[in-house]
Amino acid sequence: MHFVHFNYFMKPVVIIGAGMAGLQAASQLHLNQIPFLLVDAQNHVGGRLHSEHIKGFTLDVGFQVLQTNYPEVQRSLDLSALDLAAFESGAYLWNQDSWLAFVNPLKQPGSLFSALASGIMSVKDAYLLARLWFITQADVPPLGSNESTQDFLNRWGFSSKFQSHFLQPFFGGIFLSAGLNPPASLFRYYMKQFLEGSAAIPAMGISAIPLQMADALPSDSIRLGMQVTQISARQVTFADGTSVAAEHVILATDASATAKLLGVSLEKGAFWSTKTLYFQAPAQSNRKQMLHLVPNSRVLHYAYLNHVQPSYAPPGKDLISVTTLDVSMNPADVLAELASFVGPSIQKWAFLKEYLLSEALPVVGAFDELKQKATDLGIVLAGDFTGFPSLQSAMNSGRMAAESFLKA
Ligand SMILES: Cc1cc2nc3c(=O)[nH]c(=O)nc-3n(C[C@H](O)[C@H](O)[C@H](O)COP(=O)(O)OP(=O)(O)OC[C@H]3O[C@@H](n4cnc5c(N)ncnc54)[C@H](O)[C@@H]3O)c2cc1C
Incomplete structure (x- = not known):
């Protein structure tokens, strides 16, 4: 085994995982001029916040929104630079045979x-x-x-x-x-x-959020494509056999990877799963800027994303996201399920791509053993699973992890 030589021979802090938790930990250390190394197994930052750009469409890997009211979001992100577009607050509700616009009563009594x-x-x-x-x-x-x-x-x-x-x-x-x-x-x-805030999507896709955070960090402090295979409180080993010494380690990987690295087996049912299917269609002039909530159905909701954020589709096209918890649903199932809700225009929907996320969100309360093991090993954890599944919790956990060293 040999040691990797980074800019500094020994990094005071190594952060594993460049999702929103790891990025927020890195931002806090950077603000306090503490050198760090942020590593991720994937070739992009953001973890579960990721977007793909295909045929002129922006596809977020799983439908999600940015709650602009979250305290961590308010504190840490430059929202105007994200060029956000917000959903209208409310939803379309199915009323026997047509859609009823139910706007947030606080905004439109x-x-x-x-x-x-x-x-x-x-x-x-x-x-x-x-x-x-x-x-x-x-x-x-x-x-x-x-x-x-x-x-x-x-x-x-x-x-x-x-x-x-x-x-x-x-x-x-x-x-x-x-x-x-x-x-x-x-x-x-x-x-x-x-009710009180707004749910928005950035012009460049949901991945613009982690990219903004990463851009504010020194580029030589982030290493991508580096999978960690072993950790202790003071050393991190990568899949290629190299290691780096650390004064402190922040483990900001998702719950599954965290469990693997700490040698803990998770109970079955520790995650909620979902599938997002994207369709394109000829653009409609009638803009629909809320979710369509489908009652008593295998589909939960669908949305015309470019009606909210025009950059999500090329000119003349609509981009429709369909969210289901039934991960066995295929595009044909979706079209059959939604036919009576969408009407004849569904015949013009053409399937683009689907994303199955079997570990989309951690189940609250399923990770106590994991947290205990990390404490026993002297490893600081961050990640949404340490609190509740949301950007707020992920970012807050990263901030707390960094602050635990600042206070020491
Ligand atoms: C479909 C979907 C919809 C959602 N909707 C919303 C929403 O509307 N609003 C909201 O607030 N939240 C939403 N969330 C939740 C939100 O995305 C997450 O809570 C948040 O992104 C979690 O960030 P994290 O940093 O804790 O974990 P992750 O984003 O999972 O980051 C962990 C990182 O660790 C890396 N990693 C794993 N193993 C290793 C290893 N061995 N070595 C190195 N790196 C490793 C991974 O590559 C990853 O980048 C949604 C999530 C999904 C999937």
């Missing part, structure tokens, strides 16, 4: 009346939603309760129609859990974020 008139939402649903928004603190600790979201919605008495037509497909798409199993406290946190 009148839309409450059409939702009430349609019967999708009852007066009690409207009252419960308002009460929930009012009593939920913006910074409510997301993991404070063990009650599942579904149990909470039933206990509060939301109507089954409002659940099937709005809450289930909307929050199912955020949690990537059809049964709304994640904790109710997380539901309340996200609900507050969506």
